[in-house]
Amino acid sequence: MLQGVGALALLSPLGEGFGHDQAKAGAQVAQQEHAKPTGDDYVPITDPLVKEKLAQWSDWKFGLILHWGIYSVLGIVESWTLCSEDWIKRPGGVGYVEWKQRYEQLRTQFNPAKFDPAKWAEAAHSAGMRYLVFTTKHHDGFCMFDTAQTDYRVTAPDVPYHASPRANIAKAVFDAFRQRGFGIGAYFSKADWHHPDYWSPLWATPTRNNNYDVGKYPQLWKRFVDFTHAQINELTTQYGRIDLMWLDAGWVNANSHPDAKAYSMDVPWAQDIDMPGLATIARRNQPGIVLVDRDVSGPYENYRTPEQTVPDKPLPYPWETCMTAGGSWSWSPHDKYKSPRELVHTLVGIVAKGGNLLLGVGPQPDGQLPAEALDRLKAIGSWMQVNGSAIHGSRAIAPYGEGQFRFTQGKDGSVNAIWLADEGEHEPPANITLRSLQPAQGARLQVLGADGELTWKQGSDGVEVALPPAVRRQLAGSLAWTLRISAVQA
Structure with a gap:
């Protein structure tokens, strides 16, 4: 300077x-x-x-x-x-x-x-x-x-x-x-x-x-x-x-x-x-x-x-x-x-x-x-x-985004649904719904940076994923959160 x-x-x-x-x-x-x-x-x-x-x-x-x-x-x-x-x-x-x-x-x-x-x-x-x-x-x-x-x-x-x-x-x-x-x-x-x-x-x-x-x-x-x-x-x-x-x-x-x-x-x-x-x-x-x-x-x-x-x-x-x-x-x-x-x-x-x-x-x-x-x-x-x-080595996957989600796909076929945190949103919601992508039968869901797999079910409005309080605490303060789905339906 x-x-x-x-x-x-x-x-x-x-x-x-x-x-x-x-x-x-x-x-x-x-x-x-x-x-x-x-x-x-x-x-x-x-x-x-x-x-x-x-x-x-x-x-x-x-x-x-x-x-x-x-x-x-x-x-x-x-x-x-x-x-x-x-x-x-x-x-x-x-x-x-x-x-x-x-x-x-x-x-x-x-x-x-x-x-x-x-x-x-x-x-x-x-x-x-x-x-x-x-x-x-x-x-x-x-x-x-x-x-x-x-x-x-x-x-x-x-x-x-x-x-x-x-x-x-x-x-x-x-x-x-x-x-x-x-x-x-x-x-x-x-x-x-x-x-x-x-x-x-x-x-x-x-x-x-x-x-x-x-x-x-x-x-x-x-x-x-x-x-x-x-x-x-x-x-x-x-x-x-x-x-x-x-x-x-x-x-x-x-x-x-x-x-x-x-x-x-x-x-x-x-x-x-x-x-x-x-x-x-x-x-x-x-x-x-x-x-x-x-x-x-x-x-x-x-x-x-x-x-x-x-x-x-x-x-x-x-x-x-x-x-x-x-x-x-x-x-x-x-x-x-x-x-x-x-x-x-x-x-x-x-x-x-x-x-x-x-x-x-x-x-x-x-x-x-x-x-x-x-x-x-x-x-x-x-x-x-x-x-x-x-991010690294990923590819685009349609429909690319939904609401606060943006999607990428790994070379192993897994899909990342990345939740972009709103201003002032310090932790992910307790329940999230995916409408555009359907996990394959037996697919594993987890959030990067948090322990354990997540439970999910098919709801009337899409796939409903529950995030337990312990997971949400682990993710608090992040700018975006990544939900990884091991496989999705074609």
Whole structure:
């Protein structure tokens, strides 16, 4: 916190609400890059190694995404203050060109002396998370890995942290989480606002898009594509096993928009990053790697990522809700976190519909996870320690939910009916009724975290299950309760 406050004082008076308000705006607007794909245009996986990896990812169910970069020094919304779009608000009195110069100098203040990725991995593992997505490079182009393609990187001599044995931050993070058994995902922005062949210094930068017609200047775009492919090659050869390549900046794609209006979020020309070539590099180096070309339908969007939202119903393709634990993807000193109850219920609701939850937390500029974020992870972990077997490795089962129940199915055929506790509901009711699912003859019913089997009978309104007082006392205070049915009627 002190490092961030010092940087604020040095650079400009942002004001208390600046970072938090920008973060909320960024979380809302960044997902509106262009028209989202529909279920009809999802391309199923055919590569058997990718299918196997995607099945593993589906079993993980719960992951952590970490947005960390030089923007964290100020506690502002990722890279977005560099972007000249009308929803972006920079500090009062600071012009765009001056702000861009100041922003890029943040690298000279990035010195996370308390960075210990093993502590991050332990907190995430205890929360019941099973995979990680880490920002190797956001749209600003600052690389959190030791790339040979640019000096705009965390290991450069002008970055104070470059002398640390953990200076190659992406490698340190991946190694620490891999040691805890995590699946490893590399977030990588296809846009790069620092690269002179994406935002050329010859022209202004009116939007997030590249700022020249690639048809008129193909040599510039070719250099940028080669640069991007070289970085993908580095990440997939020098950083151990990578399970997911999580590609952001969906506006960088092979689609043209001939009717694009000036200063809109589209440009007439295609920003073709050569995804077939990129995929060939990634899968040559990491056979079976899952590619997530976000919001670009086609063979390289192996699963889809609804952002900050939970679909109303199950989706006909693999999917993952990416959602912030607070209001911001990156660290904001005034962020407000969702309650443990909301987070657990969100996780249950997503998994019941067949999706994964990728929960976002922004590390502080000193390298620590925020105390409130750690509190939320600890609370989720306490619930997952009892109920995690109803989440990990589960599958959706119709009708997915009923009243306060949400349903998941284990690979052994058992069904979990997860009761979402209402606000102020500190223990489950003495009697509950299931209308949608019928236990099979001889099925055993129990509540996870409580001793003994439960009695049940067929009533006029459904299956009636009695919870004795001793069971209810054992479950008191939980955010949700899991009734496990060993088998249900088909």
